[in-house]
Amino acid sequence: MGQTAPHVCGYLTERFSDDAFGSFAGYREAGGYETARHALNRMTPEEVIAVVKSSGLQGRGGASFPAGLKWSFMPTDDEGPSYLVCNADESEPGSFKDRLLMERGPHQLLEGLLIAAWAVGAETTFLYVRGEYAEAASVLARAIGEARAKGVLGPRALGSDFGHDVVLVRGAGAYICGEETGLLESLEGKKGQPRRKPPYPAQRGAFGRPTTVNNVETFCHVPHILKNGADWFRGIGTEQSPGTLLFGVSGHVVRPGLYELPLGTRLDEILFEYAGGVPGGRRVKGVIPGGISTPILPAGLLDVRMANEFLRERHTLLGTGGIMVMDETTCMVRVGCIASGFFRDESCGQCTQCREGTGWLDQLLHRLERGDGSDGDLALLGDVADKMEGGTICSFADAAAWPVQGLLRHFGDEFAGHVSARGCPLDQSFAL
Ligand SMILES: Cc1cc2nc3c(=O)[nH]c(=O)nc-3n(C[C@H](O)[C@H](O)[C@H](O)COP(=O)(O)O)c2cc1C
Numbered sequence: 001m002g003q004t005a006p007h008v009c010g011y012l013t014e015r016f017s018d019d020a021f022g023s024f025a026g027y028r029e030a031g032g033y034e035t036a037r038h039a040l041n042r043m044t045p046e047e048v049i050a051v052v053k054s055s056g057l058q059g060r061g062g063a064s065f066p067a068g069l070k071w072s073f074m075p076t077d078d079e080g081p082s083y084l085v086c087n088a089d090e091s092e093p094g095s096f097k098d099r100l101l102m103e104r105g106p107h108q109l110l111e112g113l114l115i116a117a118w119a120v121g122a123e124t125t126f127l128y129v130r131g132e133y134a135e136a137a138s139v140l141a142r143a144i145g146e147a148r149a150k151g152v153l154g155p156r157a158l159g160s161d162f163g164h165d166v167v168l169v170r171g172a173g174a175y176i177c178g179e180e181t182g183l184l185e186s187l188e189g190k191k192g193q194p195r196r197k198p199p200y201p202a203q204r205g206a207f208g209r210p211t212t213v214n215n216v217e218t219f220c221h222v223p224h225i226l227k228n229g230a231d232w233f234r235g236i237g238t239e240q241s242p243g244t245l246l247f248g249v250s251g252h253v254v255r256p257g258l259y260e261l262p263l264g265t266r267l268d269e270i271l272f273e274y275a276g277g278v279p280g281g282r283r284v285k286g287v288i289p290g291g292i293s294t295p296i297l298p299a300g301l302l303d304v305r306m307a308n309e310f311l312r313e314r315h316t317l318l319g320t321g322g323i324m325v326m327d328e329t330t331c332m333v334r335v336g337c338i339a340s341g342f343f344r345d346e347s348c349g350q351c352t353q354c355r356e357g358t359g360w361l362d363q364l365l366h367r368l369e370r371g372d373g374s375d376g377d378l379a380l381l382g383d384v385a386d387k388m389e390g391g392t393i394c395s396f397a398d399a400a401a402w403p404v405q406g407l408l409r410h411f412g413d414e415f416a417g418h419v420s421a422r423g424c425p426l427d428q429s430f431a432l
């Protein structure tokens, strides 16, 4: 089992402290697989999609795309095989929710996959797990074996006429393989480079066949929605963003960990009440709300509800819900250096403004950090970031530009201070 315990329980994580929940017997005892049995034997795929659509479930992999709508894009008149892909590549710095979902509740995920596979008519699910997640992969392999042995998976899944299997695939450690078409390339044994779209995966996905790709957390909500109904789900969270979300809190907080809370919970409440605030009596300086790609919020803007409709008003996004907290000692130029180094290393290199832009951002930020930067470098930094947005094969380039834009927007004076002081004026900050 992993090191990080969920602190607050909602429907996804409420049984995670019970080790038995991870086993087939324990999951069955908690009523597990009954919802899938009902769906596969008593509901049509269209009925399942209709419930998920009206629940308003949005994807939890970062883009918040409506899950039911995505499922409805799958062709219904195609005679050949179709596939479901579970994106368990989770490589966004600050995000660790999917790991916990897989390690503590593998059968909850498998039940969600089975229901989704029935809905989209997929004969096989490829469960693509981040290469470094060895524990999650071994827990899942065991769970898949149990599910096969008990007839949950197989030619007559849960006693229905639907045949389905789940194939576990291990990634090899590239962030870009989390982008859905980069993942598909990797799944096919090729270099993990995103594809131009269209065609979208529902038209031409894995091995050229119609494919639906969703995130681990997205699938985990599905059995609960089918069991309790779309209205129940819509009763949690906000009108536009229903349900709970797993917020992973890390950095300068007293109680880092995973918190399952309704979407729309205020960021300052998560930080100060659930995560216990900043240790040592220090003040908070900035918070990245949803993984490294999402623009930072300064201390004065933390009274925001954690849902895209509110975060957008503050020029940031929910992303994957990976909240990273930085206290007053933190040098924001160094934060930029860490982010830019990551994106420089992880760009797949197909698009010029991404390949070149990530390198330029990294060089400029390090020059500023060393004290060799000029006012011209500062202007160039903003210019390069702005020119990276839009027009690339995937949104990695945007994701690389946003953290820099956020840092300049809210901490521009600190960046200018590095030019005038010819180095970092914050002597207590972490070192690079
Ligand atoms: C650079 C990049 C990395 C991504 N990494 C992940 C990831 O690790 N896990 C994930 O579920 N989605 C990731 N995504 C989003 C996927 O492309 C895709 O939108 C998602 O898997 C769809 O699932 P959802 O609709 O359930 O959120 C990434 C996107 C980009 C552009």
Ligand code: SF4
Pocket: 176, 193, 194, 346, 347, 348, 349, 350, 351, 352, 354, 355, 392, 393, 394, 395, 396, 397
């Ligand atoms: S934006 Fe970057 S990561 Fe995405 S395809 Fe282009 S070069 Fe590759």
